Amino acid sequence: MFDAMKSKNRLLNKVLARTFLLSTIVITIAISLTILINTYVTTIFLNAYPASSLSYLYFSQAIILMLVTFSTRNIIANQPKKFCFFIEVLSTALIIFYLIIGHDWNYFTLIYCAILTTISAMNAIIAWNFVAWTFTMREFKENSRLFSAVGTLFGIGLGYLLPLAIHAYGVNVLVYFIIFLLLLFIIPVSNMPIMINAKTSLNKKQYASNINQHKIFIWLFLYVAVLLLSNTLIDFVVKGTVAKTNNSNDIASYMATLYATANIFVLSAQLFLMKPFLRWFGAGGILYSTPIAVIVSAIIYLIHPSLTTATILFVINLSIYYSLFNLAREISLNVLPPLVRAKAKSLIKGFANTVGAIAGSIIILMMSKLFGLYANVIFIIFT
Numbered sequence: 001m002f003d004a005m006k007s008k009n010r011l012l013n014k015v016l017a018r019t020f021l022l023s024t025i026v027i028t029i030a031i032s033l034t035i036l037i038n039t040y041v042t043t044i045f046l047n048a049y050p051a052s053s054l055s056y057l058y059f060s061q062a063i064i065l066m067l068v069t070f071s072t073r074n075i076i077a078n079q080p081k082k083f084c085f086f087i088e089v090l091s092t093a094l095i096i097f098y099l100i101i102g103h104d105w106n107y108f109t110l111i112y113c114a115i116l117t118t119i120s121a122m123n124a125i126i127a128w129n130f131v132a133w134t135f136t137m138r139e140f141k142e143n144s145r146l147f148s149a150v151g152t153l154f155g156i157g158l159g160y161l162l163p164l165a166i167h168a169y170g171v172n173v174l175v176y177f178i179i180f181l182l183l184l185f186i187i188p189v190s191n192m193p194i195m196i197n198a199k200t201s202l203n204k205k206q207y208a209s210n211i212n213q214h215k216i217f218i219w220l221f222l223y224v225a226v227l228l229l230s231n232t233l234i235d236f237v238v239k240g241t242v243a244k245t246n247n248s249n250d251i252a253s254y255m256a257t258l259y260a261t262a263n264i265f266v267l268s269a270q271l272f273l274m275k276p277f278l279r280w281f282g283a284g285g286i287l288y289s290t291p292i293a294v295i296v297s298a299i300i301y302l303i304h305p306s307l308t309t310a311t312i313l314f315v316i317n318l319s320i321y322y323s324l325f326n327l328a329r330e331i332s333l334n335v336l337p338p339l340v341r342a343k344a345k346s347l348i349k350g351f352a353n354t355v356g357a358i359a360g361s362i363i364i365l366m367m368s369k370l371f372g373l374y375a376n377v378i379f380i381i382f383t
Contacts, residue, residue, distance in 0.1 A: 020143070023131040025188045027151040030127035033181050035155050035259045037120040039162065040174040041113045042239055043252040048109045051243040054236050055364040060114040062357035068118055069125075069350040076129065084126050084189045088182045091119045095179055099172075123185065133194035145270060152267045159260020163253035171252050214336055217344045220329060221352045223287065227321070228356025229363070230294055230383045233376045234317050236364050237301065240376075241310040258311060265319035274327055286328035293320045298380045305374065 045057060076083045098112050131147060132140050165173045238258070242251055277286050297313040329348075333341050367375040 019134050019193060022188045022192050023134055023143070024147050024150050026127045026130060026185070026192065027147040028154045029181050029185045029188070030124045031151040031155040031263075032158050033123050033178065033185070034120050035159050035256065035263075036162075036174055036178050036181065037116050038259060039252055039255040040171070040178060041116050042242075042255045043171050043174070043248050044109060045113045046239065046243045046251055047248045051236075051240040052365075052368040053110075054239060055361040055368070056110055057113055057117075058232050058236070058357050058361035058364070060110060061117045062354045062361070064114050065118045065121055066350055066354040068122060072122075073346070076126070080126075080130065080133070080194060081190055084130075085186055087119070087122055087126065088186050091116075092179050092182050095175060095182075099175065123182075126189070130189055130192050130194055134192050149267060149271065152263050152270075156260045156263045156267070159256045159258075159263065162256035166249055166252045166256070171248050174252065214340060214344075216332060216335060217340070217348075220332055220344075221348055224329070224348050224352040225356040225359070226383055227290065227325070228353050229360040230291075230356075230380050231317060231321065232357050232360025233364065233380045233383070234294070234298075234313055236360075237376055237380070238310045238314045240368075241305075241307055254307075258314065261311070262315045262318040265315050266322050269319045269323035273324060277324055278327070278331075283328040283331040286324045287332070290320050290325045293317070295381050298377050301377055302374065305377075 045054070072083065094112070094115065098108075128144075131144070135143065162174070165177075242254055277289070281289070293316050294313075297309075297316040301309040301313050303309075333344055333348075336344055363379055364376060367379060
């Protein structure tokens with residue numbers, strides 16, 4: 001009895017600890033920004049361009065994200081808090097500029113949407129890096145799933161509440177939420193007691209370690225590139241289906257609800273499927289499960305092409321990809337030497353993702369013009 005009370009008090013003290021609360025807030029804001037920005041970007045883009053033009057958005061977004069990821073890699077490691085402040089203020093200024101005069105420029109909406117999506121990704125990178133730098137590696141591994149769970153729960157609630165706000169005040173209410181969270185993000189980040197030493201960064205000789213000799217990296221690189229290609233096609237199929245029947249308010253409401261619903265399944269997979277899947281199938285088995293789940297859901301869409309089946313396709317892919325697949329990938333990379341693993345992760349996140357997204361955007365452009373929306377679903381199965 002006494003031991004049980006001590007255990008509960010220890011857990012309570014841990015949850016109420018300043019660093020734990022700050023880390024939870026940072027992850028929660030990052031997840032909320034992802035939902036808000038993706039919903040807003042989809043709405044204004046489909047309102048300005050036909051769904052077939054999404055291929056240009058995917059292409060420009062992939063290029064911008066790759067350039068930003070590689071060009072800021074050293075800055076975020078050496079001056080992380082200044083970098084965060086710069087990103088948040090610049091993002092807010094860009095949004096205000098677009099609201100005032102940016103939408104009057106031809107094709108500026110395309111670049112604006114691509115930059116906003118990149119901002120969403122950068123905020124997620126900043127959030128997880130800051131949390132990782134706040135704790136030791138062991139503490140981070142023990143707590144990261146809890147941070148993610150709390151942040152995802154908040155994101156689910158936000159996603160289901162947004163349609164009410166959109167129908168009451170219009171799509172622009174998303175912009176005000178985004179600006180508020182961007183500026184709010186600076187407060188917990190600036191107060192986090194991060195422990196990072198720039199001197200521990202890899203020097204050029206170490207970072208240039210040859211990774212081509214490790215076959216597991218080569219196969220994972222190809223796997224991630226193909227999977228991102230498939231993800232890009234799935235995103236297009238969902239948004240292309242949504243664009244057929246809805247106005248801007250309906251698109252925004254649907255996308256917010258979609259991301260909230262998908263996050264329920266992502267959270268369920270993280271909490272209930274990771275351990276049994278690893279125990280039953282191992283990391284390799286999880287990597288195999290990802291394309292199988294996508295193939296099954298794509299076939300369902302071909303049999304009954306509707307918004308409902310498009311939602312099923314999106315939710316299954318997102319829940320498998322962002323929970324089980326990411327875990328399996330990290331476990332697979334852990335067999336590499338530390339210096340090689342550092343470069344492998346950087347190239348997979350910064351370059352393999354870009355290769356997959358660019359290939360997907362090219363296929364969308366060709367398939368949509370020649371054969372229409374459903375050809376992309378067939379290509380999902382093929383990939």
